[in-house]
Amino acid sequence: MAKPAVVIDQEYLKHLPGDSHPERPERIQVQLELANDLDKRKFQLTSPKAATRADVEKTHGADHVRLVESTSAVNRYALDGDTITCRDSFGVSLLAVGGFLTLLDAIAAKESPNGFALVRPPGHHALRNRAMGFCLFNSMAIGAEYLKRAYGAKKILIMDWDVHHGNGTQDAFYDDPTVLFISTHQFPFYPGSGAVNEVGVAAGAGYTINVPLPAGCADAEYLQVFQDIVVPAATKFQPEWILVSAGFDPHRRDPLGGMGVTEQGFGTMARSLLALANQFADGRIAFLHEGGYDLAGLRNSVAAVLAEMQDPQPHPVGRLPLAESKIAPLIGRVLQVHENYR
Numbered sequence: 001m002a003k004p005a006v007v008i009d010q011e012y013l014k015h016l017p018g019d020s021h022p023e024r025p026e027r028i029q030v031q032l033e034l035a036n037d038l039d040k041r042k043f044q045l046t047s048p049k050a051a052t053r054a055d056v057e058k059t060h061g062a063d064h065v066r067l068v069e070s071t072s073a074v075n076r077y078a079l080d081g082d083t084i085t086c087r088d089s090f091g092v093s094l095l096a097v098g099g100f101l102t103l104l105d106a107i108a109a110k111e112s113p114n115g116f117a118l119v120r121p122p123g124h125h126a127l128r129n130r131a132m133g134f135c136l137f138n139s140m141a142i143g144a145e146y147l148k149r150a151y152g153a154k155k156i157l158i159m160d161w162d163v164h165h166g167n168g169t170q171d172a173f174y175d176d177p178t179v180l181f182i183s184t185h186q187f188p189f190y191p192g193s194g195a196v197n198e199v200g201v202a203a204g205a206g207y208t209i210n211v212p213l214p215a216g217c218a219d220a221e222y223l224q225v226f227q228d229i230v231v232p233a234a235t236k237f238q239p240e241w242i243l244v245s246a247g248f249d250p251h252r253r254d255p256l257g258g259m260g261v262t263e264q265g266f267g268t269m270a271r272s273l274l275a276l277a278n279q280f281a282d283g284r285i286a287f288l289h290e291g292g293y294d295l296a297g298l299r300n301s302v303a304a305v306l307a308e309m310q311d312p313q314p315h316p317v318g319r320l321p322l323a324e325s326k327i328a329p330l331i332g333r334v335l336q337v338h339e340n341y342r
């Protein structure tokens with residue numbers, strides 16, 4: 001039977017943004033150890049192929065690609081205040097994008113029903129012509145474009161649960177009705193975007209759904225958002241593919257995020273999306289490693305998601321008991337704004 005794919009490589013250790021930088025090689029070291037411990041009867045470990053320049057330039061301007069490439073010539077270069085490269089960063093970034101494309105190919109070919117690309121650096125802040133927020137190339141956006149081009153995908157759901165708003169991904173598909181982008185993120189917070197009224201433009205109006213959460217949200221609040229917003233929106237959209245920008249910085253121990261999500265919470269969110277994938281997308285769902293800066297929280301949360309991915313019949317998720325929901329008004333506002341696009 002086809003097994004979930006786990007894409008990872010030692011090469012991802014080689015991007016060095018600086019000794020005190022939170023987006024550090026240890027984030028992949030813990031995933032290499034996790035991958036090593038996985039039962040190989042249950043998971044298919046897969047090596048990434050590097051993305052081509054042509055793949056990357058479907059999403060990014062050639063000038064931006066050349067700028068990132070040029071950083072290979074110097075020991076250190078600051079693309080922005082917190083996006084620092086070393087000589088290997090361009091190559092590692094192409095391999096990060098390529099890791100996601102490798103996973104999408106494996107799922108499209110039914111070699112694996114689903115999978116997780118455990119790559120770095122992350123990508124969801126990267127804009128068409130600008131690196132930002134630790135991100136050089138937007139692997140998620142490039143991946144969704146690739147599905148449209150290579151496999152004729154016409155309905156792709158991107159769920160971004162990283163604690164930061166996925167501004168680069170939102171930008172890439174803001175006028176595009178073939179990609180439904182849903183983001184849960186802490187707000188107000190870096191990078192500043194992701195308000196409820198950012199809903200898309202032109203033909204894409206209504207195909208961007210932002211759920212800007214106050215700090216302090218934990219499993220119960222996230223699951224309420226999934227049940228009240230994500231599941232109904234996905235059910236209406238009926239995606240052919242589900243792609244997940246899986247950042248683990250909403251974890252309760254994360255040093256950058258201010259949320260309270262547990263390992264089990266991430267597992268339950270994954271199960272909810274796996275059930276949607278089974279219902280609408282012939283099971284096709286691909287997870288992409290974005291943020292997450294507490295090493296134990298990161299590793300254990302990825303393990304919780306991988307455990308759910310083995311289940312061929314994930315059952316839909318109910319809500320957790322919540323005495324009083326502090327986010328009920330926010331959920332009401334999101335639903336009300338999106339009423340106009342039904």
Ligand SMILES: [Zn+2]
Binds near residue numbers: 291
């Ligand atoms: Zn993040």
